[in-house]
Amino acid sequence: xxxxxxxxxxxxxxxxxxxxxxxxxxxxxxxxxxxxxxxxxxxxxxxxxxxxxxxxxxxxxxxxxxxxxxxxxxxxxxxxxxxxxxxxxxxxxxxxxxxxxxxxxxxxxxxxxxxxxxxxxxxxxxxxxxxxxxxxxxxxxxxxxxxxxxxxxxxxxxxxxxxxxxxxxxxxxxxxxxxxxxxxxxxxxxxxxxxxxxxxxxxxxxxxxxxxxxxxxxxxxxxxxxxxxxxxxxxxxxxxxxxxxxxxxxxxxxxxxxxxxxxxxxxxxxxxxxxxxxxxxxxxxxxxxxxxxxxxxxxxxxxxxxxxxxxxxxxxxxxxxxxxxxxxxxxxxxxxxxxxxxxxxxxxxxxxxxxxxxxxxxxxxxxxxxxxxxxxxxxxxxxxxxxxxxxxxxxxxxxxxxxxxxxxxxxxxxxxxxxxxxxxxxxxxxxxxxxxxxxxxxxxxxxxxxxxxxxxxxxxxxxxxxxxxxxxxxxxxxxx
Ligand code: NDP
Numbered sequence: 001x002x003x004x005x006x007x008x009x010x011x012x013x014x015x016x017x018x019x020x021x022x023x024x025x026x027x028x029x030x031x032x033x034x035x036x037x038x039x040x041x042x043x044x045x046x047x048x049x050x051x052x053x054x055x056x057x058x059x060x061x062x063x064x065x066x067x068x069x070x071x072x073x074x075x076x077x078x079x080x081x082x083x084x085x086x087x088x089x090x091x092x093x094x095x096x097x098x099x100x101x102x103x104x105x106x107x108x109x110x111x112x113x114x115x116x117x118x119x120x121x122x123x124x125x126x127x128x129x130x131x132x133x134x135x136x137x138x139x140x141x142x143x144x145x146x147x148x149x150x151x152x153x154x155x156x157x158x159x160x161x162x163x164x165x166x167x168x169x170x171x172x173x174x175x176x177x178x179x180x181x182x183x184x185x186x187x188x189x190x191x192x193x194x195x196x197x198x199x200x201x202x203x204x205x206x207x208x209x210x211x212x213x214x215x216x217x218x219x220x221x222x223x224x225x226x227x228x229x230x231x232x233x234x235x236x237x238x239x240x241x242x243x244x245x246x247x248x249x250x251x252x253x254x255x256x257x258x259x260x261x262x263x264x265x266x267x268x269x270x271x272x273x274x275x276x277x278x279x280x281x282x283x284x285x286x287x288x289x290x291x292x293x294x295x296x297x298x299x300x301x302x303x304x305x306x307x308x309x310x311x312x313x314x315x316x317x318x319x320x321x322x323x324x325x326x327x328x329x330x331x332x333x334x335x336x337x338x339x340x341x342x343x344x345x346x347x348x349x350x351x352x353x354x355x356x357x358x359x360x361x362x363x364x365x366x367x368x369x370x371x372x373x374x375x376x377x378x379x380x381x382x383x384x385x386x387x388x389x390x391x392x393x394x395x396x397x398x399x400x401x402x403x404x405x406x407x408x409x410x411x412x413x414x415x416x417x418x419x420x421x422x423x424x425x426x427x428x429x430x431x432x433x434x435x436x437x438x439x440x441x442x443x444x445x446x447x448x449x450x451x452x453x454x455x456x457x458x459x460x461x462x463x464x465x466x467x468x469x470x471x472x473x474x475x476x477x478x479x480x
Contacts, residue, residue, distance in 0.1 A: 001122035006105040007132035008279045009123050010108075010434075011115045011298075016040020016330035016342030018099055019467065023350045025106040032133070033108050034115035034125060039099040040330070042141050043339040045161045049095065049343055050088055051182060054161075057084050058189025062373075062409070065149075069407035079190050088162070090168045117299035120323050122326030124299075135325055135353055137150045138305075139346070142331035146287045147174070151235045153240055155285040156266040158183065164267060168283030172272055174232060177201035178370050180288035181215070183374040184224050195225040195282065197274060200256040202228060204370065208382035214414050215432055221410060224327060230276045238269035238281045293332045310334055317360035318352050319345050328355070335362050367444030372409060377440025379447050380428035383480070384419050391421040393476035394454070397469050400431065415469040417453065421479065429470070440465050447473030 010021045013035030025031040057079070067074050080404030103110055111125055118124040119134050142351050144157035156164075158179050169192065173184050187192045196219075198205075204212045204220075253390045264270075270285045271276075293312040300309055306322040308313040312334035319327045324365070327349050330342030346362055351359040365381040386392045397414040404411040418428035429443045446455065461468035 002395070004121060004134045005131045006030050006133040008135045008137060009131065010137045010139060012041065012139035012141060014038040014139060014141050014342070014375065015339045016346040017137065018103060018140065019343045020137055020329065020346030020349055021108045022102060022106040023347060024354050025108050027354045031108045031352055032111060032131070033103060034111040034113060036114035036126070040096050044095050044099065046162055048339055050092060050162050052371065053088055053091065054382050055191055058186045058335065060371065061189050068409040078329065100232055111222045117296065119309060119362050120325050122304055125369040135327065137349060138326065138328040138332055139330045140298065140332045142291040142293050142337065143289055143293045149232065152287065154235060154237060154264050154266060154268055155287040157287055157314060160266050161286065169193060170283045171198065171286055172282040173286045173288060175288035176200060176205065177290065181370060181372045183286060183288060184219060188222060188224050189373060195227070197227050197230040197232065199229065199231045207378060208416065208428065210382055210416060211376055211378065211414060211430045213413060214398065214400065215372055215374065215376055218411065222373065227276055230274055232272055233275050234273040235270050235285065237264035240269045261335050290332065291336050291337065295332060307479045318358060319349050319361065334382045337364055338366065338368055340408045341366060365448050367440045369390065369440060371437065374413060374432050375436040377431040377436035378442055379444045381418055382428060386418045386427045387480045392480055393419045393421055394478050394480065395419060396471055396477045402464060402468050413466055417456065417470065419453045424454060426451055426456065427451060433466050444468060
């Protein structure tokens, strides 16, 4: 132990890295952590937390309308982006301070600079200092990627959304995953005219088909102009002609005769030609076309760490890399890219390495939520996945919930259970409804425990709620 400067050096101060550093330090280990950006990482600084606050902000529009239907005398308010984003930044500063305080309180030494590997037990900091550690943990996360096409630099990525000085009047969002769908709903709620292109047949690939269909319908119903099977084929900076054209009139022909030079910055107005023939100017374009692990220029391969085809660090069940002294957790390993999973991986690493209790990470039956409007909470197998695996019964109901129906809104919610015919276990639970994220956290406990359909049925309904349908669905809508 005395041969090394530290017992553990963590590279990356996001949710996973900070948790691992703190918990390792609590065992008495001497721990250091390097972060070249802000402590808190993607989740706290440019992901889950500011996104969720934007979701809250965006939901008020419908709440104001509903409030009137419920008898409140309210006018149409306007949304003040600078006011909101100022408060948002203050909150992020506070949270970053909390993270720093937690590390300092745990006696973790913090280096506010970039660090890379320079050996199997060695880390070199940006200021040139070299330090050694018995164990090194890579928790550098990932970054959003733009598609490879001319002028792609004109499109924003999710990181840029939080730094916008003003809201665009119109935006084109490219992609059909979590980030694309969440920001389509958020920006629509904040009053931006949203167009969304997804190259596939239905958004949210990989999730339950019926749930995807309902979310897409509800997004369109609310006013998001969703184009499936559609992608950008060409984009250029909007000429001065285009910049001054009001959104509604921006459908005219582009200035193809005198194309604008390839210049401009992310978030500038862009002329777009789409695969479906649409040509128009958008105030801004957002690429939500996936994320890639932060493994470049880290000295990883030189140290013997194996990198996979998508640029991810290859690890075993204990998050150990091909180099025994080097471990990796979180998005940089591209396993299940969710904050709570990175935290679990960090805890399991400490349990394994510092508490002598080898603990593999359990990646089975992870509940998650997509914060669209309506929200989507899901755990386990989709109907499509389950059908491929074994005979199943499908219990499903879709209805207009009381609260929005009273306000005259056409919203629908969906409650669905995928049940094994043989074992009766609930293999999947899918909820599309306001607060579905909260619901699936609780339903997820039952599913993770191996609850059967009959266990659900034995539970008395909580009335009147939306979630009571989960325990009152008597007959399968189909078997497969
Ligand atoms: P996803 O991988 O979920 O989605 C990327 C989308 O972009 C897909 O629809 C994909 O299409 C499309 N796409 C990829 N390349 C291109 C291209 N060249 N042209 C057009 N479309 C393209 O990534 P996200 O960025 O949305 O999210 C990354 C991860 O972050 C998620 O997987 C999730 O783990 C995590 N996350 C979780 C959240 C939550 O828990 N609520 C919120 C936000 C992110 P196709 O389907 O055809 O591949």
